[in-house]
Amino acid sequence: xxxxxxxxxxxxxxxxxxxxxxxxxxxxxxxxxxxxxxxxxxxxxxxxxxxxxxxxxxxxxxxxxxxxxxxxxxxxxxxxxxxxxxxxxxxxxxxxxxxxxxxxxxxxxxxxxxxxxxxxxxxxxxxxxxxxxxxxxxxxxxxxxxxxxxxxxxxxxxxxxxxxxxxxxxxxxxxxxxxxxxxxxxxxxxxxxxxxxxxxxxxxxxxxxxxxxxxxxxxxxxxxxxxxxxxxxxxxxxxxxxxxxxxxxxxxxxxxxxxxxxxxxxxxxxxxxxxxxxxxxxxxxxxxxxxxxxxxxxxxxxxxxxxxxxxxxxxxxxxxxxxxxxxxxxxxxxxxxxxxxxxxxxxxxxxxxxxxxxxxxxxxxxxxxxxxxxxxxxxxxxxxxxxxxxxxxxxxxxxxxxxxxxxxxxxxxxxxxxxxxxxxxxxxxxxxxxxxxxxxxxxxxxxxxxxxxxxxxxxxxxxxxxxxxxxxxxxxxxxxxxx
Ligand code: GLN
Numbered sequence: 465x466x467x468x469x470x471x472x473x474x475x476x477x478x479x480x481x482x483x484x485x486x487x488x489x490x491x492x493x494x495x496x497x498x499x500x501x502x503x504x505x506x507x508x509x510x511x512x513x514x515x516x517x518x519x520x521x522x523x524x525x526x527x528x529x530x531x532x533x534x535x536x537x538x539x540x541x542x543x544x545x546x547x548x549x550x551x552x553x554x555x556x557x558x559x560x561x562x563x564x565x566x567x568x569x570x571x572x573x574x575x576x577x578x579x580x581x582x583x584x585x586x587x588x589x590x591x592x593x594x595x596x597x598x599x600x601x602x603x604x605x606x607x608x609x610x611x612x613x614x615x616x617x618x619x620x621x622x623x624x625x626x627x628x629x630x631x632x633x634x635x636x637x638x639x640x641x642x643x644x645x646x647x648x649x650x651x652x653x654x655x656x657x658x659x660x661x662x663x664x665x666x667x668x669x670x671x672x673x674x675x676x677x678x679x680x681x682x683x684x685x686x687x688x689x690x691x692x693x694x695x696x697x698x699x700x701x702x703x704x705x706x707x708x709x710x711x712x713x714x715x716x717x718x719x720x721x722x723x724x725x726x727x728x729x730x731x732x733x734x735x736x737x738x739x740x741x742x743x744x745x746x747x748x749x750x751x752x753x754x755x756x757x758x759x760x761x762x763x764x765x766x767x768x769x770x771x772x773x774x775x776x777x778x779x780x781x782x783x784x785x786x787x788x789x790x791x792x793x794x795x796x797x798x799x800x801x802x803x804x805x806x807x808x809x810x811x812x813x814x815x816x817x818x819x820x821x822x823x824x825x826x827x828x829x830x831x832x833x834x835x836x837x838x839x840x841x842x843x844x845x846x847x848x849x850x851x852x853x854x855x856x857x858x859x860x861x862x863x864x865x866x867x868x869x870x871x872x873x874x875x876x877x878x879x880x881x882x883x884x885x886x887x888x889x890x891x892x893x894x895x896x897x898x899x900x901x902x903x904x905x906x907x908x909x910x911x912x913x914x915x916x917x918x919x920x921x922x923x924x925x926x927x928x929x930x931x932x933x934x935x936x937x938x939x940x941x942x943x944x945x946x947x
Contacts, residue, residue, distance in 0.1 A: 465490045466626040467943075470683040473629060474531045477524060484524075484534030488517035488578050491536050495580065495627050498947065502603045504612075504622040506541045507549050508581040516578040523576060531686045531710075533576030538631045540616050541582040542589060543569050543674070544663040552665045553585040553597040553615075556811035557791045566663025567695045568632060568674050575690045580628055584618030587813045588782065589634060589667040591615050592642055592885045593875065596815040601872050604647060605944040606910055610869040613643030619677045620647040625947040630678035630687050634664060636671045637770055638864075638889025641901035644677055645864035645913020648903045648942060650930060651677045652684045655920050656896035657702035659688075660695035668777035669700070671770075671893040679940055681902065681930035685709035688923060707924050713931040718752035720929065723857030725760045728888060733866045737912050740905035741863050744914045744933065748861075751932055758853045758860065762845040763891060769846070770890040771883055772826045772839035778816075779823030785811065818879065847895040854919045859929060863888055864901040864913035892917050900926040903939035911939075 465487055468476065476482055492510055499505050513536070520534035539545065542552045544562035551557045565573065573579070586596045594602040594617025604612040605625035612621040616633030620643035623631050633640040635653035644651025652675045659674040666672060676687035689710070694703040722745065729738055745755055787793040787807025794810050797803035812820070826835040853860060865885055875882045892899040897917055904914035918925045934940050 466494055468629060469680055470531070470535055470629045470678060470686050473535055474686070477534045478529060484517040484520045484578060485514065488513050488536050488580070491580060491628055498625060498627060499622070501608060502605060502621045502625055503600050504584055504602050504618040504625070504627065505538070505581045506551055506553070506584050506599050506618070509548060509579055512548070513578050513580050516573070520576040520578060530576055532572065532690045534578060535576070536578045536580050536628050537572060538580045538583050538619065538622060538628055539569060540585050540619050540631070540633050542585060542634060542665040543632060544665070545569055545579070545582065548582065550582065550665070551598070552589070553587040553599060554812065554816070555598040555792055556785050558598065560791045562663070564663060567660035567697060568664065568691050571693070572690045577690065583622055583631055586615035586617065587816050588665070588778070589615040589636055589639055590778070590815050590819055592638065592882050594618065594643070595872060595876065596813055598813060603872070604869050605947050606647065606869070609871055610910065611646070611872055613646035613869065615639040616677060617643050620644060620649055620651070623649055623677055623679065624944060626943065630676060630683050632674060632691065633677045634672055634674045635893065636667050637774060637893050638886045640675045640677055641864050641889050641899055641913065641915055642886070644901040646869040646911060648911035648940065649677055649679055650681050650684050650900065650902045650940060651675065652688060652900045652923065652926065653892060653898060654688065654692060654923055655898045657700050658921065658923065659691045660693070660698045660701050662695055662697040666781040668774040669781060670777060671774060681900070681927045681934055682710070682713060684900070685713060685927045704921060709924055709927055712924055712928050715928045716752065717748065717929060717932050720753040720859065721857040722748060722753050722755045723758035723853055723860045724755060725758050725763065725853070725860060725862055727760050727763045728862035732884070732887065733863060734868070734907065736907045737863050737866070737868070740912050741914050744904045745861060747933060747936055748929070751936065756857055758857060760849045760853060760891065762842065762849050765842045766846055766891045766894060767883060767887055769839040769842035770886070770894060771822070772835050773843065775819040775823030776826045776836050777823070779820045779827065782816070782820055787811070815879070843894045846891050850895045850897060858918070859925065860917040862915055864915040868907045868910035868912060888915060896920065898923045898926060900930050902930045902933060905939055
């Protein structure tokens, strides 16, 4: 049963081939058996899952239907879940039980989804390797010595290992698309404002966006359908109707204009990945797409701009963790300052502290203009580059990452080396655009992802292209040995 996709599960449940409770119990058993190898879950919510599964079965027995009614999922551990630990991968929130559900969580629960647990992640979503979690590194099921990508690495590893069909993630600079690429999944980052951020613990509020991780584009469409929509609780949520993301999956690609940014294929890209990306372009050409070289001239400034803006917003967002109101508090504080300082020094890990320092520095009176304001200007230039490009093409295609998954620990002493892995993903966040990563082949047994970007609110177009591609390729069906 663990091989089933969300779409197959929906059909199986509708045809009464199995109940949600049977499926849920089977997957929980699998998680308890196999996850110790991967460390992809921070909390497994057996009781909640079984009660939700029973409730979904009862709703189906009463004649209700729906693609997510009885579907087992897990949430990245930064989506607040009422009464359940919501740790954000941090010692700071190890003891935090959220008093309410995030909008994404309550929407999916209302659609009848079953929560199997909360997945491991880089601490406060900062990272590209899932090594900075207080709960330990997550392993890549394709090779347990390698990272699964981050920061939604727990969601990615769990879905890739067939512990469950799909999971939620968040993407601030690539954290859905990059782990999807590194574990052979399909992962979609929606347009900024498409999915509510209410109850999603903030890293960099102007960049953060929740989205689905699954094996297929078809499943991403189903999960996104359950997540997307206007939320009056989130002031950056956009009041646009949500289209039916499954309606045009089979649409023709005849005449689809694909742009290949020349900057994406320069130095730094593993040539074996470049080859696989060009093979994926050939497949899309066979389906009728036409390819054109384009330019995103300001892309070279994206990493420096992002690594000013994201830490700046993080330093502000994380100021709420002060040892007073949430989470960890140090022992025997001597006075209030000591309470703040030691609670934060002991509660936050090294990468989070590094980002807070960088961000506070970039926002400080003497440096605001030189760093933060400059980075915001670059952000606008990057957005303008995309607007120009989308005047000429319908989607932009390139690699998701410059390299396949690296060995756990390999970049630990060099944070900048890890930051460089985000080169192809962060521009979409800076511009607020939607993007998807889908499986495109393997290098030395490790998965490679191809990324597609589209204009605002064109998630449906991305899913259409990805679905048609997955009908003529079988990379996404490959399963890691041992799972
Ligand atoms: N790797 C990027 C960072 O560390 C992106 C993380 C994310 O998208 N949450 O900031």
